[in-house]
Structure formats: structure tokens, C-alpha cells
Amino acid sequence: AQSVAQPEDQVNVAEGNPLTVKCTYSVSGNPYLFWYVQYPNRGLQFLLKYITGDNLVKGSYGFEAEFNKSQTSFHLKKPSALVSDSALYFCAVRGPTGANNLFFGTGTRLTVIP
């Protein structure tokens, strides 16, 4: 079964510091991994995806994610956090081969402190 885990409910970081939001995955077959962000009173927005290729994936708003097969991780990163990055972040994995739905993690609330 496909699943992702986000071990941290809350991450706090000072503005200007690097940030990391953690995600680990469990899949059968090749992983298709995603990060989404949810701002208050909004739906989820796509940030980036990993399908194949380079282990470092670049996405929207300066975010990137590092795919690590040996550690089954897909951590979201940004070199310098902004207050406007404060939001709820979800890691997701695509369903089994032939399906087209996503399984989401429980979410991590990121707070960037001015």
C-alpha cells in the first residue's frame, strides 16, 4: 500500500534561516511524490513533484525537495525562509499503478518567525 508519513506536526523557523519539512514514504514500485501547500482559507496548491531523474527537485516559490531512495525520504527544503511561507504543508504519494489519486500525509504546519 502507498503511504507517506510526516513526523512533525509543527515546524518553527526564524525568518532568513533554512527550513526543512520532513516526509518519508512507503510504496510498492516506483514512487511518484508530491508536495502541496495550503494557505488559510484556501485549497491546496501544488509545489513540486518527483517522478524520476535528479534527486533534487525544484518547485514553486523557491522550494525544493530531496529524494533519497535509501532513506525513503522526500524532505521539502528552502534555503531562506520568509514569513509568507507560513502555511500547512502536505506530502503525497500517487496511488498504485493505474490509479490516479493521491494519498496525503497528515500535514506539517510551518511557522516562520519574524
Add this chain to the structure above:
Amino acid sequence: DADVTQTPRNRITKTGKRIMLECSQTKGHDRMYWYRQDPGLGLRLIYYSFDVKDINKGEISDGYSVSRQAQAKFSLSLESAIPNQTALYFCATSDSRGATTKLFFGSGTQLSVL
């Protein structure tokens, strides 16, 4: 204008009432989904539809039904609402012609069942 529109934005109802949440999209996507979001649980898939004649149950379909009236419209019904269906509900779309499962979300419907 929003590409994925959900109505209503907020709804309060009583136990035992029938309620319908509606979703329409102008993205021209063939696939549509209903998720619910609960604090600490992330998003869970209720139903999904790959085209007008293709409806599939998700992880938590009990107590819900759906109707795909047209490619652009996908409604979710609670036949007899109960308090534990209080949640934030999201509609999403995706394009099967795309190489990956990139979902586009509506702004959500906050449902409270008293």
C-alpha cells in the same frame, strides 16, 4: 475566476438531514475527486471519477454518495448527515493526459453537522 468552484463555502446542518455539496470546474479536466480534511488526519479520499461514467470509491466512502452530472460537475451527497462528518471538504481535478497526478483544488466547503 476560480478554475475549481465549490458551493457552498460553509454549511451548517442537523443530524439526519440530506445535504449536497457541489463542485464545478472550467479546467477541462476529465478526472474529479472529493476529499475531506480533518485536523491531524490530513486529506482522505472519499470518491473519485475518471470520467462521466466512471465512479470509484475512495478510502472513506461509507455515508457518502456522488454524482458526475457532466464532465465539469461532480457533486457529493450525505444522505443522512451525522456529527462525525463535520469536516472541511475539498473537490479536486486532474487531467489524465498529463504525465503525472497533479491535482487542482477548490477552496473547500466547511461542513458542520450538529
